Amino acid sequence: xxxxxxxxxxxxxxxxxxxxxxxxxxxxxxxxxxxxxxxxxxxxxxxxxxxxxxxxxxxxxxxxxxxxxxxxxxxxxxxxxxxxxxxxxxxxxxxxxxxxxxxxxxxxxxxxxxxxxxxxxxxxxxxxxxxxxxxxxxxxxxxxxxxxxxxxxxxxxxxxxxxxxxxxxxxxxxxxxxxxxxxxxxxxxxxxxxxxxxxxxxxxxxxxxxxxxxxxxxxxxxxxxxxxxxxxxxxxxxxxxxxxxxxxxxxxxxxxxxxxxxxxxxxxxxxxxxxxxxxxxxxxxxxxxxxxxxxxxxxxxxx
Numbered sequence: 570x571x572x573x574x575x576x577x578x579x580x581x582x583x584x585x586x587x588x589x590x591x592x593x594x595x596x597x598x599x600x601x602x603x604x605x606x607x608x609x610x611x612x613x614x615x616x617x618x619x620x621x622x623x624x625x626x627x628x629x630x631x632x633x634x635x636x637x638x639x640x641x642x643x644x645x646x647x648x649x650x651x652x653x654x655x656x657x658x659x660x661x662x663x664x665x666x667x668x669x670x671x672x673x674x675x676x677x678x679x680x681x682x683x684x685x686x687x688x689x690x691x692x693x694x695x696x697x698x699x700x701x702x703x704x705x706x707x708x709x710x711x712x713x714x715x716x717x718x719x720x721x722x723x724x725x726x727x728x729x730x731x732x733x734x735x736x737x738x739x740x741x742x743x744x745x746x747x748x749x750x751x752x753x754x755x756x757x758x759x760x761x762x763x764x765x766x767x768x769x770x771x772x773x774x775x776x777x778x779x780x781x782x783x784x785x786x787x788x789x790x791x792x793x794x795x796x797x798x799x800x801x802x803x804x805x806x807x808x809x810x811x812x813x814x815x816x817x818x819x820x821x822x823x824x825x826x827x828x829x830x831x832x833x834x835x836x837x838x839x840x841x842x843x844x845x846x847x848x849x850x851x852x853x854x855x856x857x858x859x860x861x862x863x864x865x866x867x868x869x870x871x872x
Contacts, residue, residue: 597624599641605648609770615687623678647686654686691727696739708750714783728769752782783819798835804871817857827853
């Protein structure tokens with residue numbers, strides 16, 4: 570009797586193995602992930618995200634799929650133009666089968682003709698990127714040479730007009746960049762305030778800031794002091810009549826000759842001020858003013 574039961578059990582296992590190895594038709598429900606469209610610029614109004622298929626696979630594959638919880642998701646490219654897009658299942662049949670081959674699917678048959686996607690274009694506004702929240706500090710005798718370049722310089726935000734109207738500016742995240750002594754490009758993250766106020770998307774999440782840097786040296790130049798707005802019929806005498814202008818000059822510009830204009834106001838002279846403060850009112854863009862001496866001058870009207 571015991572021997573009979575063993576033989577019966579082995580026979581049942583063989584039968585089960587043969588039965589499970591047979592390839593048959595099984596229904597399969599898969600999730601559809603649609604790609605190939607701009608998720609920042611467009612919002613999804615409708616998408617076919619589920620698909621019922623008739624598939625051919627073995628019983629072992631079906632059992633493994635159920636027991637192991639194998640992923641049943643396919644990706645479909647929806648890269649046509651327009652707000653209404655569709656893809657024929659007959660055109661992507663082989664692609665779907667290849668994606669499902671990992672779970673043992675050998676052949677598929679869809680019960681519908683196409684997958685459809687309906688999009689709506691989001692409203693948008695553009696903003697120039699502000700660096701106000703970043704503090705740049707340079708090593709001694711180094712400074713910025715020219716203007717920083719931001720790429721991209723403009724960020725587009727997409728979303729509802731009512732939400733976009735509440736956003737005044739786009740800033741980078743607050744941070745300090747210290748001891749700068751060479752030209753470099755910095756990758757800075759944007760401060761995503763829009764993510765905290767609603768469904769708003771940005772054309773970029775970070776920017777690159779190119780910072781041109783040069784070593785500087787201090788130089789001193791003499792410049793005549795003039796009286797702005799002076800009456801040509803009036804003779805004026807200044808004491809002293811010349812100023813010393815101290816500036817920083819980039820080493821590459823040491824051979825250039827700068828021109829300065831140091832002036833006092835004629836209105837202040839007419840107001841009877843005895844001690845007037847000379848101001849540096851014009852200077853080349855490639856120098857960095859440090860100081861003007863003397864701090865005070867006297868002006869005498871010669872009648």
